[in-house]
Amino acid sequence: MSTEQNAPPSSVMRLLRLLSDTSLGLTVAVAAAAVFTQVTHRFVLNDSVAWLDEFSGLIFSWMTMVGAIVVQRTDSHMSVDVFVRLAPRSVQSVLYLLRFLIVGAVVVVLFWQGLELTMRMSFVEYPAMEISRGFLYAILPVSMPFIALYLVINGCRAWHVWRQGEPVFGDFAHIDEHQPAGEQL
Amino acid sequence: MTAVLLLGLIVLILLNVPIAFSLLAASILYLVLQGDVPLIAAAQRVVAGTDHYLLLAIPFFFLAAEIMSAGGIMERLVRFSSILVGHVCGGLAHMGVVSNMLLAGVSGSAIADAAGLGRILVDMMRNGGYGRGFAAAITGAAATIGPVIPPSIPFVVYGSIAGVSVGSLFLAGIVPGLLMGLFLMITSYVISKRRGYPLRPRAHMREVLVEGWRAMPVLMLPVIILGGILSGVFTPTEAAAVASAYAFILAKFVMKTISWLELGRVLIRVGRDTAKLMFIIASGSLFAWILAREGVPQAVATGFLSISREPWIVLALINVLLLLLGCFLEPIVILILVVPILAPLVGEIGVNLIQFGVIVTLNLMIGLITPPVGTIMFIMMGIANLRMEEFVKEVAPFFAALVFVLILTTYVPAFVLTVPNWLMAP
Numbered sequence: 001m002s003t004e005q006n007a008p009p010s011s012v013m014r015l016l017r018l019l020s021d022t023s024l025g026l027t028v029a030v031a032a033a034a035v036f037t038q039v040t041h042r043f044v045l046n047d048s049v050a051w052l053d054e055f056s057g058l059i060f061s062w063m064t065m066v067g068a069i070v071v072q073r074t075d076s077h078m079s080v081d082v083f084v085r086l087a088p089r090s091v092q093s094v095l096y097l098l099r100f101l102i103v104g105a106v107v108v109v110l111f112w113q114g115l116e117l118t119m120r121m122s123f124v125e126y127p128a129m130e131i132s133r134g135f136l137y138a139i140l141p142v143s144m145p146f147i148a149l150y151l152v153i154n155g156c157r158a159w160h161v162w163r164q165g166e167p168v169f170g171d172f173a174h175i176d177e178h179q180p181a182g183e184q185l
Numbered sequence: 186m187t188a189v190l191l192l193g194l195i196v197l198i199l200l201n202v203p204i205a206f207s208l209l210a211a212s213i214l215y216l217v218l219q220g221d222v223p224l225i226a227a228a229q230r231v232v233a234g235t236d237h238y239l240l241l242a243i244p245f246f247f248l249a250a251e252i253m254s255a256g257g258i259m260e261r262l263v264r265f266s267s268i269l270v271g272h273v274c275g276g277l278a279h280m281g282v283v284s285n286m287l288l289a290g291v292s293g294s295a296i297a298d299a300a301g302l303g304r305i306l307v308d309m310m311r312n313g314g315y316g317r318g319f320a321a322a323i324t325g326a327a328a329t330i331g332p333v334i335p336p337s338i339p340f341v342v343y344g345s346i347a348g349v350s351v352g353s354l355f356l357a358g359i360v361p362g363l364l365m366g367l368f369l370m371i372t373s374y375v376i377s378k379r380r381g382y383p384l385r386p387r388a389h390m391r392e393v394l395v396e397g398w399r400a401m402p403v404l405m406l407p408v409i410i411l412g413g414i415l416s417g418v419f420t421p422t423e424a425a426a427v428a429s430a431y432a433f434i435l436a437k438f439v440m441k442t443i444s445w446l447e448l449g450r451v452l453i454r455v456g457r458d459t460a461k462l463m464f465i466i467a468s469g470s471l472f473a474w475i476l477a478r479e480g481v482p483q484a485v486a487t488g489f490l491s492i493s494r495e496p497w498i499v500l501a502l503i504n505v506l507l508l509l510l511g512c513f514l515e516p517i518v519i520l521i522l523v524v525p526i527l528a529p530l531v532g533e534i535g536v537n538l539i540q541f542g543v544i545v546t547l548n549l550m551i552g553l554i555t556p557p558v559g560t561i562m563f564i565m566m567g568i569a570n571l572r573m574e575e576f577v578k579e580v581a582p583f584f585a586a587l588v589f590v591l592i593l594t595t596y597v598p599a600f601v602l603t604v605p606n607w608l609m610a611p
Contacts, residue, residue, distance in 0.1 A: 025452035030460075033208055035241065035426035039419060053238060061235040063244065064467060067460020068205075070453070077203035078461055078515050082557050084201040099202050106209045113228035120225075137232050 013153075020070050020146070027063035031056050050128035058126075064145035072150040085167070092168045100155050107148045114140025136185055187479045194472070196202060204518050208468040212475055227471055234470030235463060239345045245425030246336050246458040249406065249432040250292035251451045252524075254301050256436030256443045258403050262287045263305055265400040270370075272387035275377025277313045278323045279370050281306040286328035286366045288429075289334035290407030291432075293341070294553050295550055297330035297458075299561045303568045307419070309571075314383045317578035323373055325561045325575040325576075326583035327366070329550035334362030336410050336428070339516060341421060343468065343542045346473075346524045350539075351421040352414040357539050361547060361594045368586040376582060402435050411515045415608055462517050465523060469521030476525060486530035496534040503527060504548060511552015514561070519549055532544035540594075540601045549592045554580050 034056040042048045071077050084095050118141055122134030162168045190211055197207035209227070216222050266283035273279055284306065288298050303324050310320035332339045335355030344351035410428050414417035419427060436443040443451075476482065489499055510519050524545065533540045553561040556573055566576050593600055 021453050024456035024460075025449055028248065028452045030458045031241060032245060032426050032429050035245070035423055039423045039427055043418065049610070056241060057236050057238050060237075060244075060463075061232065063456055064463040065234040065458050067456045068464045070457050071460050071464070076461070077205055077525045078465060079201050079203045080513070080558060081201045082197050083199050095200055099200060102197065102200075102202050102210050103206045105401060106206050109224060110209070110212055110228055110231065113225045114232070117225055117232070136236060137228070137317045138233065139232060140228055150344045184372060 016146075016149075017073070020066060020073070024063065024066045024070050027059050027066060029040065031063060034059065039184040051126075054126045054129045058129075061136055061139050066138040069143055069146040069150065072147045072154075075150075075154045089162075089165075091169055093162050096155075096158055096162075096168045100151065103151055104148065107144050110140050111144035111148075114138075114144065186215065186219060187476075187481055187484075189218065190472075190475060190479070198514075202377075202485065202513065205464040205468040207603070208465070208472045208521075212468075212471045213483070215475055224528070230471035230474055231467045232588055237345060239351065239420075239464075240341065240463065240466065242336075242341045242351070242422040242425040243338050243462060244339070244455050245422070245429045246293040246338055246455055247297070247455045248429040248451070249299055249425065249446060250288075250301075250453055252432040252436050252443060252448070253291050253403060254297075254405070255447050255451055256268050256432075256440055258291070258436075259284075259288070259301055259305060260402045261396075262403060263302070263309070265396040266310075268388040268392050268396045271385045273374070274384060275370075275373040275382055276385045277310045277315055277382075278373035278377060279308065281320075281324050282327045282330075282366050282369050282373065285324075286362065287331050287404065289362060290333040290336075291403055292331055293336040293338040295328045295331040295553055296560050298331040299325055299564045302328070302582075303564055307565070307568050315377075316380070316579075318571055318575045319376065319380075321565040321571055321576060322579035322583055323369065324568075325554050325565040326369055326580060326587065327588065328561055329553055330362050330365045330369075331551060332546055333358045333365060333543070335359065335407060336425065337546065338462075339520060339546045340542060342517065342520050343524060343545060344421075347528050347538050347542060349542060350609070352411075353539050353543050353605040353609055355411060355414065355421075356498065356608055357543050357601045358546070359604050361543055361590060362599045363506030364422070364590045364593060364600065365547075365587060368590055372582050372586045385541065402439070406431065412524055418550060440574070465515075465517055466521060469518070473525045474522065476522075482526045482529045485526050489530050490533065494534070496536060497596065499530070499534050500536065500544070503531075504591065504595060507548035508551060508555075511549050511559075513557045513558055514552075515558075516546075516549035516552065519552075520545070537598065537602060539605060540598050543601045544595050546585070547594055551584065551587050551591065554584060 034052050038049060038052040038056070053066040084092060087095060114137060118134045121137045122132045124133045125131060126133060158168050193211040193214055194207055197210055198204060202210065205298060207230070213224065213227055216224055216227060251533045263280065263284045266287060270276060270279035271281050279301070284302055285298055287301060292298050292301070306324045307320045311317055335358055337355065337358060340354040340358060341351055344354055406428055408429055410424045413424045413427060414421055437448070489502060492502065493499060507519065507523065510523065528538065531538065553559045556562060556577055562573070562576055562580070565571070
């Protein structure tokens with residue numbers, strides 16, 4: 001394991017980690033509370049709260065994309081690595097670069113198109129909550145820059161690993177998995 | 186153009202591009218080359234893929250299981266199972282199967298079951314004189330029961346894609362889940378007898394009652410979920426939220442086994458696990474939309490029906506295809522890609538979509554214990570420190586038992602449909 005990988009993260013990175021973990025935990029808790037309140041309200045008062053369904057759906061979309069940032073941080077999005085691990089080290093570095101560029105291109109497309117979509121939809125409102133649907137579509141332009149940031153950080157780590165003569169398709173999940181997620185809370 | 190889309194996806198996945206990004210990249214490439222659909226459609230479909238109320242059940246089922254697990258519930262289930270079946274020949278293996286069946290009523294994920302119970306069960310079996318490979322194989326095979334006995338995350342995802350009742354799917358999974366347990370126990374019995382694994386004394390009735398009482402709060406969870414859905418009080422999503430609230434109250438205020446700090450960690454783990462699935466589902470919704478636009482489901486149906494119009498042959502071909510795909514891809518990916526393509530074909534040959542949901546899920550669960558990428562296989566290899574060939578050799582008889590249940594489920598619809606027809610009749 002390289003020195004760089006073991007180096008403690010900077011305070012900015014720790015703050016980002018704290019923010020993303022806390023936001024993710026909160027989305028799960030708030031969504032659960034919203035749906036549970038809906039059930040209780042309907043069961044006890046025989047009346048459903050229309051905006052709670054819209055609200056929990058909105059929170060769920062944010063949970064997905066904030067979670068995607070957290071998963072990107074540990075480079076643990078589901079993938080098939082059986083074949084690339086069989087490749088020689090020199091080929092692995094090319095494959096890693098290719099993967100980096102493909103993911104980067106997708107992130108850029110989703111950011112720009114998501115931004116345009118958010119602006120277009122900002123005038124449309126949720127029927128019950130009466131807030132802009134831009135809050136839903138904003139999940140892409142907000143999450144993609146963070147995913148790009150962690151893509152670059154993981155790319156730098158892979159570069160250091162490769163320079164030290166190790167296979168580039170390593171398991172980066174351990175980078176902060178050895179500290180239980182959410183230990184800051 | 187369809188060839189570019191599908192080949193592009195396969196190449197990207199093989200190049201280790203994360204599956205969600207592979208789906209997105211292949212779809213974006215298609216949109217760029219096609220030129221008649223603006224790229225903004227990609228962003229719109231991805232966001233729409235996350236905005237799905239039914240799928241909100243996924244984090245809540247994860248949450249209920251995680252809270253129960255963090256609250257020390259696994260040990261209670263294992264003790265109760267041990268007292269129930271520990272005295273039979275191969276008792277500790279049966280204990281593993283029964284523990285997984287009981288946990289299946291709490292958790293909806295096979296991988297979570299294998300990771301949660303795996304170490305406890307393998308250690309107990311090894312200390313009890315069982316072989317390391319056998320312990321890992323039976324524990325891994327038993328974990329596949331999790332998503333077949335309700336609640337089940339694959340059933341929620343399948344229900345959302347195929348547009349069928351998740352409540353009916355939950356009920357349809359009960360008998361096949363019990364059959365999986367039964368045939369795994371028969372196989373364990375035969376192997377244990379042949380290898381002369383040690384016997385354990387039978388527990389007294391008082392012990393059964395005490396441990397049954399201690400496990401009761403957990404055993405109530407599936408009753409709450411299924412009872413709520415069947416009585417019409419909850420939707421599946423609401424049932425999952427109520428299950429989470431029940432687990433929270435139980436672990437925090439009744440059993441007092443979980444701290445606020447641990448709860449925070451659980452919430453983050455749940456969010457992360459949900460995102461891993463949901464990001465693929467969201468990306469897959471764009472891909473599935475393009476497949477539908479290209480008429481791929483109809484082309485596949487025509488291709489299958491040109492081989493044979495006999496339902497049993499078509500189902501056999503589908504099972505082979507799913508088992509092969511299960512060897513290489515994660516269950517969620519297969520669900521996203523294959524269900525929209527195969528659903529019209531299945532309707533064409535007159536197979537009930539509820540039964541098909543159970544068939545697909547069983548295939549995908551079997552794929553989790555097969556090489557080269559079976560996730561449960563890797564979890565168990567890690568826990569028991571086994572090589573792949575050792576695990577494959579030991580798991581082969583259990584694989585055969587599960588395939589036998591798959592055949593029963595495929596060709597005897599009554600095993601699947603009797604319970605939902607009985608309880609959800611209009």
